[in-house]
Amino acid sequence: MKKIVITKILFLLSLCIYAQQEPQYTQYMYNPILVNPAYAGSKGHTSVYGLYRAQWVGLEGAPQTINFSMNKPINASKLGYGVSVINDRIGPSDEAQIAIDLSYSLFFGNDYRLAFGIKTTANLLNIDYNRLNQYNPGEVVLQNNISNRFSPNIGAGLFLYNKKGYFGVSTPMLLDTKKYDDIANTDVNQRYHLYFMGGKIFDLGSNIKFKPAFISKIVSGSPVQVDLSTNFLINEKFTLGAAYRWSASLSAMAGFQINDKLFIGYGYDRETTKLSGFNSGSHEIFMQFELFENFCNCETPRFF
Template sequence: MQRKKIIKTAILFSLSVLSFQQINAQQDPQYTQYMYNPATINPAYAGSVDRVQIFGQYRTQWVGLEGAPKTTHLSVTTPLTDTGLGMGFHFKNDHLGVTDQNSLAIDLAYTVNLNYDYKLAFGLKGAGSLLDVNYDKLHIYDGTDPITEKNISNKFSANVGAGVYLYSDKAYVGLSVPMILSSNRYNDKEYKIMNEKAHFYLMGGYVFDLNHEIQFKPAALVKVVPGAPLQVDLTANVLFYEKFTLGAAYRWDAAVSGLAGFQVTDGLFVGYTYDADTSKLKNYHSGSHEIFMKFELSNKKKRKVAPRFF
């Protein structure tokens, strides 16, 4: 029992240190069901919506492991005019170990028609975040370490992002960098506590009509961060009778997932995901959970034929 507690403490410390040491790592939160709100990682998606979308998502990762990540994301995406302009608003709280970060972001996107089937959207993102680090929660071995002498409160940083999004009624491909600027965070003594790197995302998916009642959608997401391992997510969802969604996902060398969703009303869709870890860390937690709700306000000018997969 004592050995397990020591291991958990060591892991907590490692997770926290990753947040403020000068290293290259993946820092953006990850979502298994990203395809229902691509605006999270690609601002150009705001140009593809034809009605107001309200999206809420909560992810608790590595349940049972002290200090594990917990992420809350709320967003509103809306068309501005009938000429292809769209805008998105995002709030995100990301909690990891002794760090807590709140972010606000605004997307602005514009869509052009390429041909009868395909459209291309361009998007820009502006974001600002406040970082808190509470060193008092750590078991400090060396109390004289200047980095941990004083907690960090509301440390502000700003960033910009961009993306492109090619889509039709059946397919989409997106390329984005939600946060372009690499930035360093310092404490009051000018010690570097965090080195944020740009994250590059490439995503794509397609909807196959198997028959009148069943649709199949494979999707993929590739994330590239300088100095960090390549991350690849492969997902397959099946929609039954425009009501029930079941699926599975695989995150390369990290996790396998089960996905489920239900179209409660014409405008309300809810979903749940369970991730089972496949890495060595699986022995110290009971998996990850993700829930989300997507609400679309009706557009009287455009009749909604079927629920959107993306």
Template sequence: MKKNILYILGFVIMLMSSASIKAQQDSQYTQYMYNTVSFNPAYAGNRGALSATAAYRNQWLGVEGAPETLNFSIHTPINLERLGVGLGFTNDKIGPSSESTATADISYTIPINRYDLKLSFGVKAGLNILDINMNKLNIYDPSDVNLVNKTLTSPVVGVGLYLHTTKWYVGLSTPNMLNSEHYDDIKVSTASEKMHMFFTAGYVFDLNSSFKFKPAIQTKAVIGAPLSVDVSANFLYNNRLTLGAAYRWDAAVSFLTGFQVNENIMIGYSYDYDLSDFSNYNDGSHEIFIRFELGNGLKNKVNPRFF
């Protein structure tokens, strides 16, 4: 069993490193801990219930053409929780472009020892559609061959690993390991999709019967852009109220809150304050999400899982 796990780890890491990474483009979330399946397909089914999450992010409020992101995902375990499947949709708008990605996820979980240590590995596949509307720009040279509306499509193939117990987790993934270059009729490169690598980790401390504390980290790497590092700390009170803060290296500080309305529904909100000079020109970034879960086997009781 251990030898097979090492083979699997080596194979997935080899796939992840098979393409160069050059530009940071993937969606950014402050509350990434509630939307893990969007960037790591190995998480599909790991909540032990049918789990659907919708999230909306409005970045740099007050800036015309600033990024807006809408994400929806749904995943569930099947076959005695060894197999997980999921579907996802993301729409990113920034300036003249609107990018939509639809994906399907599948994961498989292997128990490693009798202390609840498990390894999940997963695959993501789908389609990316990039619409570029040049009518939203002030065009000074109408004869420029690059300044025409375009619709560009490319495939999506991602892989991920997720090592976890009920107390901690470590994940390594890429939501799309394909590098796609889009060209027009005269071979001028108009857009490109580059591979991003995500590393996540977190641990849950039981402070007492009422409070849990979970520090977590996410790093996002792509050649040609600074390494993105998010560090967060969340406190969970009575399995219902979550309060926390986060720091994005040299970029922003954030306030996070969430509330478990009942055993099926959780809502959350976060606010980012920009730490750069750009903070003089925007009113921060806002993010909201709602999660609905069904089939967790709990009656009249909030699901106590923190991740």
């Protein structure tokens, strides 16, 4: 019975952590629309992105994330829009999210643009307690699975950019939603996250471009999370880079521009915390497809 009680406590604590933390990505710089709606349409053409992330491989119930997104400008206007679908699984919980983004851009000198964006999301939460390992399989420990619990939300963002760099601030979910857990008889709060991001491109020669970038996430009641990354683009084809998530992990990244339209990439994270002894790291693969319209005069490949 003591083991069962401890298991329940640990599980409920993990639910709280999960509810307050949105999915994290190592290669965030290639698809900022996931956290900043103002990015929609900023490339000047249709951009399609897909990603799969397996976090903490080897740890039972570790997070797995799949996302797919598309964004493009609206012809002959200052507007852009995007659609994203995300599925995030951790332990017995499975959450799906559909988001629609809309942006409006202002044009300034030196090719600078300032975009304002809004995001609307619909979330469906499922929790199957039967996935939990029980010490006494014949004893009912947890009941009342959660099925398709719906919660809407809204978000907003700013994105300042030109051909050589960008800076953004956003909060994908402005509302603090409560997901009632009738087993624990308490509320699990999903708090809003505030993101800051930025990056700059430096030409180191005719065949090498260097891009340092960062993203910072602030959540009430949790430590500030900061990701620092460096990427090198070689011969407009190969990308090599590294990243550091403050007091959490080290990462290596690589990518290849197959042609003007298709880019694929891979990232590997290794924990620097005590958790490293319980998993073999995190893996992240993605693809990015660019569809250039006839009216688009765009640089390719673009670094963000």
